Amino acid sequence: MTPAPIAVALDAPDLETAAQWASLVTPHVSTVKVGLELYLRYGPDVIASVRGASGVQVFLDLKLHDIPNTVSGASRAVARLRPAILTVHATGGPAMIRAAVEAAADDTQIAAVTILTSLTEADLGRVGLLGPADDAVRRLAGVAVEAGATALVCSPHEVSAVRAEVGKGITLITPGVRPAGAATQDQARVATPEQALADGADLLVIGRPITGAADPGAAAAAIAASLRRQVS
Numbered sequence: 299m300t301p302a303p304i305a306v307a308l309d310a311p312d313l314e315t316a317a318q319w320a321s322l323v324t325p326h327v328s329t330v331k332v333g334l335e336l337y338l339r340y341g342p343d344v345i346a347s348v349r350g351a352s353g354v355q356v357f358l359d360l361k362l363h364d365i366p367n368t369v370s371g372a373s374r375a376v377a378r379l380r381p382a383i384l385t386v387h388a389t390g391g392p393a394m395i396r397a398a399v400e401a402a403a404d405d406t407q408i409a410a411v412t413i414l415t416s417l418t419e420a421d422l423g424r425v426g427l428l429g430p431a432d433d434a435v436r437r438l439a440g441v442a443v444e445a446g447a448t449a450l451v452c453s454p455h456e457v458s459a460v461r462a463e464v465g466k467g468i469t470l471i472t473p474g475v476r477p478a479g480a481a482t483q484d485q486a487r488v489a490t491p492e493q494a495l496a497d498g499a500d501l502l503v504i505g506r507p508i509t510g511a512a513d514p515g516a517a518a519a520a521i522a523a524s525l526r527r528q529v530s
């Protein structure tokens with residue numbers, strides 16, 4: 299069976315737990331995601347540990363955000379790990395995004411994070427991004443794609459607007475995904491996996507609804523089966 303287009307966020311406090319989650323979910327999902335918590339604690343070795351024997355795609359979610367020269371060096375530093383996806387913040391601007399793209403391995407997609415899915419429109423207003431989240435997300439998406447990013451991170455709420463803005467060739471990645479009835483926790487702009495996929499997302503990032511379940515493998519399998527039913 300083809301694994302579902304889900305990246306499981308391995309936000310674990312230790313490497314053993316992350317590797318165990320990865321081995322439980324990899325029969326069902328295409329990708330596992332390593333974020334700041336694991337990478338800052340364990341460094342590059344974490345990638346081999348979660349990739350394991352299955353060779354699952356690894357998404358390295360470091361959300362780089364600095365001057366172009368520094369981001370270029372960081373992108374080059376992780377190139378040997380060959381992540382399938384590496385994130386940068388789109389608000390770092392076009393030169394920074396281009397620097398990440400140019401320094402990345404050929405088989406790594408640079409994904410630009412538009413507006414974090416934890417932010418409400420009220421939060422955006424407070425940091426000076428007045429108006430609907432859609433507007434800022436679409437603007438940042440356009441800048442990032444022009445600078446060479448081939449993937450974008452946005453919430454499921456904006457995915458159809460972003461698709462209309464950037465067309466088919468760009469990979470749209472959506473965190474802020476919650477199965478019906480699940481707690482939203484610190485996520486603000488959320489939708490169900492089925493809705494996110496229907497609206498045009500290519501890869502759904504799902505963490506705690508899977509890793510916080512009594513059986514993460516079964517939780518991943520259930521969401522994957524529901525997505526499969528939707529496309530069949």
Ligand SMILES: O=c1ccn([C@@H]2O[C@H](COP(=O)(O)O)[C@@H](O)[C@H]2O)c(=O)[nH]1
Pocket residue numbers: 307308309333359411413414415416451452473474475483485503504505506507
């Ligand atoms: O806008 C963003 C960008 C990245 N994330 C990351 O996705 C996961 C979501 O985990 P859940 O447990 O499903 O909430 C997490 O690793 C974030 O760092 C995001 O949520 N929003």
